[in-house]
Amino acid sequence: MxxxxxxxxxxxxxxxxxxxxxxxxxxxxxxxxxxxxxxxxxxxxxxxxxxxxxxxxxxxxxxxxxxxxxxxxxxxxxxxxxxxxxxxxxxxxxxxxxxxxxxxxxxxxxxxxxxxxxxxxxxxxxxxxxxxxxxxxxxxxxxxxxxxxxxxxxxxxxxxxxxxxxxxxxxxxxxxxxxxxxxxxxxxxxxxxxxxxxxxxxxxxxxxxxxxxxxxxxxxxxxxxxxxxxxxxxxxxxxxxxxxxxxxxxxxxxxxxxxxxxxxxxxxxxxxxxxxxxxxxxxxxxxxxxxxxxxxxxxxxxxxxxxxxxxxxxxxxEEPLAEPMVPAALPCPGEIELSGVSFGYTPDQPVLRDVSFTVPPRTMTALVGASGSGKTTVTRLIARFWDAGAGTIRVGGADVRHQRTEGLMAQVAMVFQDVYLFDDTLEANIRVGRPTATDEEIREAGRLAGVDEIVARLPHGWTTRVGEGGAALSGGERQRVSIARAIVKDAPIVLLDEATAALDAENERYVREALRTLMTRSTLLVIAHRLQTVVAADQIVVLDNGVVAERGTHPELLAAGDRYAAFWQERNRAKGWRLTASG
Ligand SMILES: Nc1ncnc2c1ncn2[C@@H]1O[C@H](COP(=O)(O)OP(=O)(O)OP(=O)(O)O)[C@@H](O)[C@H]1O
Ligand SMILES: [Mg+2]
Structure with missing residues (x-):
């Protein structure tokens, strides 16, 4: 042999x-x-x-x-x-x-x-x-x-x-x-x-x-x-x-x-x-x-x-992500730019086609679209979980492929649609955002994201363990912990995939407040399911089947009377989106 x-x-x-x-x-x-x-x-x-x-x-x-x-x-x-x-x-x-x-x-x-x-x-x-x-x-x-x-x-x-x-x-x-x-x-x-x-x-x-x-x-x-x-x-x-x-x-x-x-x-x-x-x-x-x-x-x-x-x-x-020895300079901190981006998880099934939009620093863009239209995929590409098949994604003004993973991750905080927590205390789970954060900073972030309200209910307060994956908390609560993480991380860019499963009024209030805080210091790209989030955005990008169908502000898109307007009216009728404009 x-x-x-x-x-x-x-x-x-x-x-x-x-x-x-x-x-x-x-x-x-x-x-x-x-x-x-x-x-x-x-x-x-x-x-x-x-x-x-x-x-x-x-x-x-x-x-x-x-x-x-x-x-x-x-x-x-x-x-x-x-x-x-x-x-x-x-x-x-x-x-x-x-x-x-x-x-x-x-x-x-x-x-x-x-x-x-x-x-x-x-x-x-x-x-x-x-x-x-x-x-x-x-x-x-x-x-x-x-x-x-x-x-x-x-x-x-x-x-x-x-x-x-x-x-x-x-x-x-x-x-x-x-x-x-x-x-x-x-x-x-x-x-x-x-x-x-x-x-x-x-x-x-x-x-x-x-x-x-x-x-x-x-x-x-x-x-x-x-x-x-x-x-x-x-x-x-x-x-x-x-x-x-x-x-x-x-x-x-x-x-x-x-x-x-x-x-x-x-x-x-x-x-x-x-x-x-x-x-x-x-x-x-x-x-x-x-x-x-x-x-x-x-x-x-x-x-x-x-x-x-x-x-x-x-x-x-297995092919690792190619990284440059020397990362490119970041001429526009806090900016996200997609130009001509196409991508598919498998070669024969395109998920995104020729997607282009820019999120200027310290503004908020809402990404909306039907389920499966590719919204989460956009955020994954920005964080370089995958490389786009065609087109360029720039974060901070430099192509993500010309940056090192640590450098890219330092710029971006992510709040996922399905949040996974470590089987540790609430405090430790928030500290993941920035291990060097002081206790005060953790508490402050927790307060902004509404985690202190969860803490008050739990038997051991801040030191309560959350169970494997965060099983002891509801989906909305887990997302609040994750938002606190993002606040503590204090990154120039926050990508937030709103949990569809947590559309209760209370959660909504906390998320809105946290967004307000984040908006004052970071660029926000939010995959939005709530009307308030969408209305508050500086720019709305409507994805339809992997293509940017429309782009503009809420009044502009409503006036255009096209897809977004129809979408909005549909949601409105279904009461899926709340219309209490002032909150
Ligand atoms: N890991 C994956 N492998 C293969 N296909 C995937 C993967 N993740 C998503 N897809 C497919 O890509 C398409 C877009 O998915 P994506 O998660 O980006 O949609 P979405 O707009 O975020 O939907 P939702 O609003 O339901 O979260 C879907 O057809 C989905 O089935
Ligand atoms: Mg999604």
Missing amino acids: NIRPLLTDLQAILGPAHRRTLRIYLAWVITYGVLQGVAAALLVPALRALLSGDLPGAMTWVGVMAVVVAATCVAHYIQAMKGFAVAMVVLTTMHERIGDHLGALPVGWFTNEKVGRLSRIVTTGTVMVGGLFAHLLTPLVAGAATPATIALVTFLFDWRLAVAMLVSAPLLYAIFNWAGRLVGKGDQLSDAAAVTAANRVVEFARHQRTLRAFGRGAEGHRPLDEAITEQHRVGRRAMWLSVPGILAGGFATQLAFTVLIVVGVVLALGGSVDPVALIAVLALAARFTGPLAELSALSGAVRMAHNDVRRIAAVLE
């Missing part, structure tokens, strides 16, 4: 700085394998001398053998130490590089599927790498070097037997390779099924509330059941796939041994090999096929390990 691809991927994970460590280890394993082969080969002259009654000669050979065996032991020890060292280096660089790399990947990369796979890679991948060197690479490389050495040394004694050995090698190699490929294929199938099942379990757990609300909590969750059944089915299939390979590998090794014996006996009977030498060579044949049998058992494990290493390498190969 071919271990080159495995080594190439290992080198890719290690990076240029640590490749030497891997090479030194491999050199020692080869030395160990060759010495082991030489020690075995020395059996032939030793036995020959012994059986022909040459005792002093035999003693000399045994002495040489003892020296080689001692050297083998030393090499074995050194390669084990080197293997341990390289495993440690692989583990630490793997974690460091994955960590660094994830930080540089676009936020859009982190889909549920990817996250499920990632946790599997980082946990089981670690265990795999830990055992890879001692349990796999050493027996594998030595298991190839030893028989090769034996075959070469056999030439010194009898070329025909040596040829028989060398001929059997590629044959065995082909069979092991085939067996390994079957096992590797089974492993790939079962890995995919395991990832799907794991994702379904997470989904099942996370959506318990929804499922129960629809009376589906206790009885099975069909996608989960299906995924688990599929996993079992694939598991069985993977097992059956590996059986013929293992059988064939073992059989082929036995066959090679038998062929060597038959060749030897035929030669001896023909009188061209003396029987004494034959015994010695047969002993050698046993030492030749032994490591090969081990190789056959390992061929499947190599494929599996390679699959694991490949998955890690694949994460590292």
Whole structure:
């Protein structure tokens, strides 16, 4: 079986700085394998001398053998130490590089599927790498070097037997390779099924509330059941796939041994090999096929390990966001400008088409449009969760692609449509906005966003924990905490995606007040569902199906009597938007 691809991927994970460590280890394993082969080969002259009654000669050979065996032991020890060292280096660089790399990947990369796979890679991948060197690479490389050495040394004694050995090698190699490929294929199938099942379990757990609300909590969750059944089915299939390979590998090794014996006996009977030498060579044949049998058992494990290493390498190969070494200057702090922006999450489905608008510093723009028209997508592109397919997005006057992530994030505070809070205290959750903020600043931001009103109700006040994701709070309350975060961050630009689920009067009041505060010091781009927000905006951008349909102030757009006016009247009639103009 071919271990080159495995080594190439290992080198890719290690990076240029640590490749030497891997090479030194491999050199020692080869030395160990060759010495082991030489020690075995020395059996032939030793036995020959012994059986022909040459005792002093035999003693000399045994002495040489003892020296080689001692050297083998030393090499074995050194390669084990080197293997341990390289495993440690692989583990630490793997974690460091994955960590660094994830930080540089676009936020859009982190889909549920990817996250499920990632946790599997980082946990089981670690265990795999830990055992890879001692349990796999050493027996594998030595298991190839030893028989090769034996075959070469056999030439010194009898070329025909040596040829028989060398001929059997590629044959065995082909069979092991085939067996390994079957096992590797089974492993790939079962890995995919395991990832799907794991994702379904997470989904099942996370959506318990929804499922129960629809009376589906206790009885099975069909996608989960299906995924688990599929996993079992694939598991069985993977097992059956590996059986013929293992059988064939073992059989082929036995066959090679038998062929060597038959060749030897035929030669001896023909009188061209003396029987004494034959015994010695047969002993050698046993030492030749032994490591090969081990190789056959390992061929499947190599494929599996390679699959694991490949998955890690694949994460590292994901294209990170390109960032300049030196960030561009920001000529217009607080300004957002989209020009000719087109984008789709998948290439065949455009979500935004030729979107252009500017939000001047310290003004407020309201983004309105039907559900799915691409409003949230616009804010994601501004924060560079994804890169636009065409067009340019400038934040602070510079193309977002010419800025560094820290620089861009320092300019922008985001309040998401669905706010995720950390399972920590309210105070800590607000402090996420600016870790250096003083307690007073946190409280003041909390007051402005109406968090103090939540605090008054909670048993432990500011130090109440909010539960995983903020489960102890309502959607509107979570968004208020998130707005407090944005206030504390005091960024030049605030992107706010109003929660549709929190249209109660009280929440509305707090959000309005917080907006008023934010307006005095930041540029605001608000995805608005409330009339007051829209009316207060300096500019309204109407998105329709990914296209800017209209742009202007509220009176202008009403006067235009077009889409916005219709939209507005519709909402008005449905009482979805409140019309208490003064609030
Ligand atoms: N992560 C994603 N992957 C693929 N498609 C997506 C993703 N997020 C959104 N979309 C699709 O892009 C389109 C625009 O979505 P977007 O979330 O920007 O709409 P929206 O205007 O914010 O809607 P809403 O008012 O309901 O929040 C929708 O068709 C949506 O299905
Ligand atoms: Mg949205």
